[in-house]
Amino acid sequence: MTESTHLCATRTAYDTVAVDYARLLSDALESRPLDRALFAAFAEFVQGADAGPVADLGCGPGHLTAHLHSLGLSAFGVDLSPGMVAVAREAYPELRFDEGSMTALDLADGALGGVVSWYSIVHTPPEVLPTVFAEFHRVLAPGGTLLLAFKAGDRLRHLEHAYGHDLSLDVYWQSPDRIAELLGLAGLAVDARLIREPDERERPAQGRQAYFLARKPTAV
Numbered sequence: 001m002t003e004s005t006h007l008c009a010t011r012t013a014y015d016t017v018a019v020d021y022a023r024l025l026s027d028a029l030e031s032r033p034l035d036r037a038l039f040a041a042f043a044e045f046v047q048g049a050d051a052g053p054v055a056d057l058g059c060g061p062g063h064l065t066a067h068l069h070s071l072g073l074s075a076f077g078v079d080l081s082p083g084m085v086a087v088a089r090e091a092y093p094e095l096r097f098d099e100g101s102m103t104a105l106d107l108a109d110g111a112l113g114g115v116v117s118w119y120s121i122v123h124t125p126p127e128v129l130p131t132v133f134a135e136f137h138r139v140l141a142p143g144g145t146l147l148l149a150f151k152a153g154d155r156l157r158h159l160e161h162a163y164g165h166d167l168s169l170d171v172y173w174q175s176p177d178r179i180a181e182l183l184g185l186a187g188l189a190v191d192a193r194l195i196r197e198p199d200e201r202e203r204p205a206q207g208r209q210a211y212f213l214a215r216k217p218t219a220v
């Protein structure tokens with residue numbers, strides 16, 4: 001699959017499910033204390049470095065962008081899917097949401113104090129991850145922090161139905177060791193990684209979930 005093919009397929013799938021995805025998942029953080037703890041730690045790192053605003057990349061319906069805002073961060077969202085961006089703008093009219101791709105961000109070098117990519121690399125083919133991580137490194141200011149969430153494993157599943165809709169969407173489980181290696185190759189230092197078991201709401205087939213905190217080193 002070429003890079004543009006995977007972007008097209010992902011965009012179309014999320015345009016199809018945007019409204020129902022938001023209905024089903026916009027309050028997900030309320031029942032996930034571990035997720036909230038990670039966001040709180042991320043906010044402290046960003047505020048401590050005082051390095052600029054935060055982008056929620058692959059923001060979906062914008063609920064995590066709003067949570068980042070509630071933590072005192074200057075946060076905005078970016079998503080590939082115009083349908084998702086429309087849903088986010090309607091739900092949170094006070095916040096900024098842009099269409100865009102993590103593979104080629106319309107952001108200046110060093111513009112951000114933080115990047116959140118919360119389950120947004122799960123549709124990125126492994127061979128495209130270096131491009132995405134290079135973009136994260138490029139747009140982060142020195143000292144900026146990355147918070148990354150993804151499905152831990154090593155497999156690809158093709159979905160033809162999700163969130164009550166027919167669609168066509170590839171989902172990738174990625175090896176945490178490989179992600180750590182790729183982040184390092186992109187110039188990002190991994191400070192922490194957390195691997196948790198699937199909880200009672202996730203089917204066991206979902207497997208382990210991975211969370212990384214990484215940082216763009218300051219110049220020596």
Ligand SMILES: C[S@@+](CC[C@H](N)C(=O)[O-])C[C@H]1O[C@@H](n2cnc3c(N)ncnc32)[C@H](O)[C@@H]1O
Pocket residue numbers: 007010011014025057058059060061064078079080081084100101102103117118119120121122123124
């Ligand atoms: C599983 S959803 C996660 C949404 C949100 N972060 C959350 O946790 O609920 C994946 C989101 O990433 C977006 N996405 C996937 N690939 C992307 C890319 N290359 N650039 C920007 N957004 C992307 C999709 O459109 C979708 O909204």
